[in-house]
Each structure stands twice: as structure tokens, then as C-alpha cells.
Amino acid sequence: MAAEVERRIDAGTYPAGERLPGLVALSTEFGVAVSTIQKALAHLKTQGVVRVELGLGTWPVPPADRG
Template identity: 45%
Template sequence: MDWKSDVPRWRQVYEVLEERITDGTYPPGSQLPGVVALHAEFGIAQMTARRVLSELRQAGLAQMQVGVGTFVTDLPKP
């Protein structure tokens, strides 16, 4: 996390998680860290963590299961 960067914090965390999804660290079907875990790992506000998860869902990389968590979707084959 580069606190002095012009890139918004949510975007920096988004890019880290996107990389972890595409490199297989978080394979399809696996649960992503929740808001509290993202807050602890990256030192971001919980509202920022919620935005990161929302942006991942909007990009089609994740889906939320209410009351359970956010999970990686099946990625299209290149």
C-alpha cells in the first residue's frame, strides 16, 4: 500500500485482490477476505474495504452470498 500514491486506496487494494484472483491465490469458488480482514491487512477503513468488494462484484470477479461472504467467480478462459 502506497499511502503517498495518487491512486485511490480502494483501487490499490482492488488491484492486489485482482492479481490474487488471476494468479490463483484465490481460485474460483474460494472465499475472499471480508471487510474486517481487509481492514486489518491493508490498514484501510471498513467503508473502503466494502467498496473494494463491491467493485470486484461489479467487475464480475466475485459474487456475494448474503450472510456468508464474497466468493471468487469462475473466470472466463483466455
């Protein structure tokens, strides 16, 4: 799941500077539970692929800016 979200970020489906869809929208899009999306996004955060701002959302980090 995390790999597919990362692939979509890298492909520009979820462009940098634009907030990712919400958890419910992503779970519907991928046909998985919200908890699965939460785990995938948590993994991507630790990898530097996304940044999370509590109460505001999750944003993709451009590949060039990843640590």
C-alpha cells in the same frame, strides 16, 4: 485497492471456490479501513470478478467465467 484484490484472485491467492476473507481480515491485511474494502468489493462485483451471497460471504469468480 480493487485492482490488488483482483490481482490476487487472478494469481490464485484467493482461489475460486473458496470464500474471500471477511471485511475486517481484509482491512487488516491491506492496512485500510473496512469501508475501503467494501467499496473495492462492490466495484469488483459490478465487474463480475466476485460474487456476493448475503449472509454467506464473497467468492472469487474464475476469469473464464466472467461476463
